[in-house]
Amino acid sequence: MSEKAPVTQAIRCLRQQKVPFGEHLYAYEEKGGTAVSARELGVDEHCVIKTLIMEDEKKQPLVVLMHGDKEVSTKNLARLIGCKTIAPCAPEVANKHSGYLVGGTSPLGTKKTMPVYVQQSILDLPLIYLNGGKRGFLVSLAPQALASLLPVQLVDVMA
Template sequence: MASKRAPSGNPASPATPATTALDRAGVRYQVRAYEHDPAAPSYGLEAAAALGVDPARVLKTLLVDTGAGLAVGIVPVDRQLDLKALATALHVKRVTMADPAAAQRSSGYVVGGISPLGQKRPLPTVVHAAALGHDTVLVSGGRRGLDVELTPTDLITLTRATTADIAR
């Protein structure tokens, strides 16, 4: 998988904080763009279908509130985040889904395009352990209609994540 970034001016795959973070880290990745349908009921399942990728390999980035700050859970798009399991993995009593406006402010991305990469400030992050069973995974590239494909090991390294069984 070669590092791919379209020349500036190409609206299909512009530079984003996520691709900039990948480039700076020297990580090999592939940009995977698709035509986003604003009426799609699930951004993640839409991405998997549009890109022809098994939904288990397409990961969604969900921000949660720990009561002491925000954190990130990354799970396959065809699964749900298990809030109790994530709380356990983060060593906190409980977590709730973050307010969308707070998630956008913290990450610098819009809901539906929140990437775990290149966020404004690093947050405690947990990746669903099953991601390690794939050669590559896809996460949001920083906007709706743009994913990046990389190894799960690189994702974990760049986000300083831990892994745990956090999906149901």
């Protein structure tokens, strides 16, 4: 793709914090998820990190970062953080909290400041691919950089 990468809030955040990152555009497919982005970029889906906007029983939003090829155990997450329940937000609610469209949600530069829970095994990867704030656009960076960019809490909530 000869298209120029967009300058999103996520990109502004990375530049402001002087975090080295790569920009990766790909052909977005509706409901394709991390399987499509991994295929299009020729990378392991395990290294493509999905950004999930969820909420607790009080409708308080939170961000969960998980390997693209894994699922989140919302029951374990709720237990770990002392909530009754955790559930994914409806797309329009997630869009409102993050300021991004679902399918293009980045954990960086969100509209609302939310707690960020990161599957701890993500930090074992040499390089991760995160959504850059627009559908069809990922950024690659060292997973350890997440801690300098976000108030992360490491958890083990793989289902």
